[in-house]
Amino acid sequence: MTDYRRLRVALLGAGAVGSQVAALLRRHGDELADRAGAALDLVGIGVRNPDAPREVDLPQELFTTDAEHLILGADIVIELIGGIEPAREYLLQALNSGADVVTANKALLATHGPEIFEAADQVGASVYYEAAAAGAIPIIRPLRDSLAGDRVQRIMGIVNGTTNYILDRMDHEGSEFEDVLADAQALGYAEADPTADIEGYDAAQKAAILASLAFHTAVPLDAVHREGITSIDKAMMDSARHAGYVIKLLAVCERLTGRDGSPESISVRVYPALIPREHPLASVHGANNAVFVQAEAAGNLMFYGAGAGGVQTASAVLGDVVSAARRHIAGGVGVGESTRANLPVSPIDFVETRYQVTLDVSDRPGVLASVAGILSDGDVSIATVEQTPSGTGEDPRTARLVIGTHIAREKNLADTVERLGRSDVVERVVSVLRVEGD
Numbered sequence: 001m002t003d004y005r006r007l008r009v010a011l012l013g014a015g016a017v018g019s020q021v022a023a024l025l026r027r028h029g030d031e032l033a034d035r036a037g038a039a040l041d042l043v044g045i046g047v048r049n050p051d052a053p054r055e056v057d058l059p060q061e062l063f064t065t066d067a068e069h070l071i072l073g074a075d076i077v078i079e080l081i082g083g084i085e086p087a088r089e090y091l092l093q094a095l096n097s098g099a100d101v102v103t104a105n106k107a108l109l110a111t112h113g114p115e116i117f118e119a120a121d122q123v124g125a126s127v128y129y130e131a132a133a134a135g136a137i138p139i140i141r142p143l144r145d146s147l148a149g150d151r152v153q154r155i156m157g158i159v160n161g162t163t164n165y166i167l168d169r170m171d172h173e174g175s176e177f178e179d180v181l182a183d184a185q186a187l188g189y190a191e192a193d194p195t196a197d198i199e200g201y202d203a204a205q206k207a208a209i210l211a212s213l214a215f216h217t218a219v220p221l222d223a224v225h226r227e228g229i230t231s232i233d234k235a236m237m238d239s240a241r242h243a244g245y246v247i248k249l250l251a252v253c254e255r256l257t258g259r260d261g262s263p264e265s266i267s268v269r270v271y272p273a274l275i276p277r278e279h280p281l282a283s284v285h286g287a288n289n290a291v292f293v294q295a296e297a298a299g300n301l302m303f304y305g306a307g308a309g310g311v312q313t314a315s316a317v318l319g320d321v322v323s324a325a326r327r328h329i330a331g332g333v334g335v336g337e338s339t340r341a342n343l344p345v346s347p348i349d350f351v352e353t354r355y356q357v358t359l360d361v362s363d364r365p366g367v368l369a370s371v372a373g374i375l376s377d378g379d380v381s382i383a384t385v386e387q388t389p390s391g392t393g394e395d396p397r398t399a400r401l402v403i404g405t406h407i408a409r410e411k412n413l414a415d416t417v418e419r420l421g422r423s424d425v426v427e428r429v430v431s432v433l434r435v436e437g438d
């Protein structure tokens, strides 16, 4: 083997991802050394309980509870603990002691990203986080490097495997949300407490990371509009299918160029949306993830694969370790995060998209005209209307109207739906869904 310079690698965390990173680093050490131009010596693994059983066989002497000692003297620190503290404190310590850091911690980057990137800038180190937005799928490097010469207009991502698994099964099997969720928990696709996934918190963290990179702007997590999938039911799925759509939980990051001459801004939002069944994202099944990027010059690009999983995510982490090693060997100052565009993040009210509004209305003459009038007064223009005759829906005295709108502003749509709900011809607003990707 070539007599490479040796780099000290400290690993924090040996759970689903960390244990696989340690195993791959040891198994493919020679190959990785050839690619990195440096031998990567795993000098220790910081955990809470050194005696806990591990998914893979690792030498017991590598384990320690003294993470701080491990960090001192390391060239590269890999943080795979998760959560905010002590991960944040350890990453800052690592950067301040001159190490490059690799992390998969979306929660930390979405909430404390600017502090961590600033700390890296101060010492000329680099933060690598390919695994933080879409697991094994390479998307951070494409946005940061490959598309650095282009202008990203829009990203639509399926970035949460649990919700895609649930919605995909509801679509295929015609099942109800609660039944599929219970099954997903039994099969290990959803956690015992599924809140972070089904309420869109996990996707919102990833959206903040992707939007920050794509638009060269630090996007705070609380600027991301977030809705989960708990209100999606079988009837909505059936109606979507009937109209040629599928419902997906989407992270949408969009550059807004004001039609009325208002300054450029961005919108970052997570919600369940209808997408046409022929759109590439409609064919993302099971727990897979995909990120669809629209750039001014490059056009449409799609990145697809496993958005989670211990060994899959370890692949992205190890790619980062090799990059960090190459930088360490080359020397010089790390490339900082580009936040120079510093675009304002618009509230959801300013977003413009198409909608599908489903109403149960009284089945009597003049109702359609009344509904059309309320929409027109609210500056929401109708593209399509489908009416299910009375007697065929859930309530035999009402007819169901499925209205597709032209592009409308969210605020106008929300006000209009509120007025529809108060109108005496509307018995019930059944659902309101945005339409994306057509």
Ligand code: NAP
Residues within 6 Å of the ligand: 012, 013, 014, 015, 016, 017, 018, 046, 047, 048, 049, 050, 052, 067, 079, 080, 081, 082, 083, 085, 086, 104, 105, 106, 107, 131, 132, 135, 307, 308, 309, 310, 313
């Ligand atoms: P995990 O299975 O829960 O493992 C966490 C590890 O961190 C455990 O080894 C644990 O030690 C250690 N740890 C926890 N608190 C610690 C502390 N205070 N000091 C030292 N060690 C501590 O987590 P994971 O699923 O591997 O996820 C790791 C990171 O990768 C997270 O940021 C996650 O969001 C991200 N990620 C995960 C996936 C995935 O598919 N799992 C995908 C993409 C990104 P003990 O073993 O002793 O308890």
